[in-house]
Amino acid sequence: MDKRAIFSTNNNSVAVVIPANGKDIFACAKKAVPTGTPFWVVDVSEIPLDRKKRDAWELVDMPEPDGYGE
Amino acid sequence: MSFYNKSTNFAVKDSLTTGDPNKIVSGVEIDTEFTNIASGFSSVDSTKVDVVGSAVADNIVTLTSSGAIQDSGSAISDLYSTDDLKTDLNASGDAPIYAARAWLHFNGNNGSSILSSGNVDSITDLAVGKYQINLTEAIEDTDYTIIANCSRDIEPIPDPNSGELDRAYQVHVAVIDESTFKLFTGGAQGGSDTDFNFFEYPRITFALFR
Numbered sequence: 001m002d003k004r005a006i007f008s009t010n011n012n013s014v015a016v017v018i019p020a021n022g023k024d025i026f027a028c029a030k031k032a033v034p035t036g037t038p039f040w041v042v043d044v045s046e047i048p049l050d051r052k053k054r055d056a057w058e059l060v061d062m063p064e065p066d067g068y069g070e
Numbered sequence: 071m072s073f074y075n076k077s078t079n080f081a082v083k084d085s086l087t088t089g090d091p092n093k094i095v096s097g098v099e100i101d102t103e104f105t106n107i108a109s110g111f112s113s114v115d116s117t118k119v120d121v122v123g124s125a126v127a128d129n130i131v132t133l134t135s136s137g138a139i140q141d142s143g144s145a146i147s148d149l150y151s152t153d154d155l156k157t158d159l160n161a162s163g164d165a166p167i168y169a170a171r172a173w174l175h176f177n178g179n180n181g182s183s184i185l186s187s188g189n190v191d192s193i194t195d196l197a198v199g200k201y202q203i204n205l206t207e208a209i210e211d212t213d214y215t216i217i218a219n220c221s222r223d224i225e226p227i228p229d230p231n232s233g234e235l236d237r238a239y240q241v242h243v244a245v246i247d248e249s250t251f252k253l254f255t256g257g258a259q260g261g262s263d264t265d266f267n268f269f270e271y272p273r274i275t276f277a278l279f280r
Contacts, residue, residue, distance in 0.1 A: 032194050
């Protein structure tokens with residue numbers, strides 16, 4: 001519940017995978033993220049709460065991904 | 071465990087030569103074997119033998135509290151019938167029951183969070199008012215029905231003169247495949263604005279039927 005998976009969408013925006021209660025974030029991300037697309041697992045506190053610029057979010061200077069969509 | 075022990079080895083008699091008195095199978099030997107068999111059966115504890123007596127068609131074999139098998143004397147329909155199920159679900163009449171195959175209640179505000187769900191693996195927050203629902207178990211095809219709703223989750227309901235109620239709380243559904251679909255939430259701003267705008271709501275719910 002305290003983890004999220006983030007990935008970049010086709011239009012360079014950022015999508016956030018939110019697992020249901022009790023679900024493993026890595027398993028959820030592999031299933032929810034498009035095949036071959038890298039994702040990163042982050043703490044929920046790292047997701048900005050201010051949604052005013054939500055549609056302008058983008059991922060920059062990201063480290064090695066935690067996994068890829070399957 | 072064996073309840074019968076053989077007294078005579080009849081097979082070895084085959085290797086004896088003709089004329090050897092031991093080659094003869096005597097009535098005494100046979101009688102001894104039958105006696106052994108009868109004795110063996112008598113030693114079996116009949117309470118350990120599961121006997122289903124007076125069984126009739128459709129009867130159910132059940133286990134007793136001590137683990138023995140017995141005839142329940144009941145038909146399958148007597149144990150739990152379709153009528154029992156409908157009664158338990160408070161469904162009267164002849165109309166059938168169709169259960170939801172997935173459901174969800176999530177807060178779309180401030181980054182979204184799933185509050186409760188069934189058969190939902192995750193949701194993907196795509197943008198303001200745009201969500202992808204990822205089911206745990208796929209539906210058999212894409213001809214499923216989704217009943218969705220979004221609300222501000224506030225009380226009392228806003229003053230009708232405030233313009234707040236002019237904003238239509240709409241949920242649009244886009245089916246992608248057997249295990250994923252999208253929800254779009256929003257509506258018109260109200261007043262002269264009739265365009266659809268994406269908004270987030272603190273209470274977004276759906277139930278899926280097939």
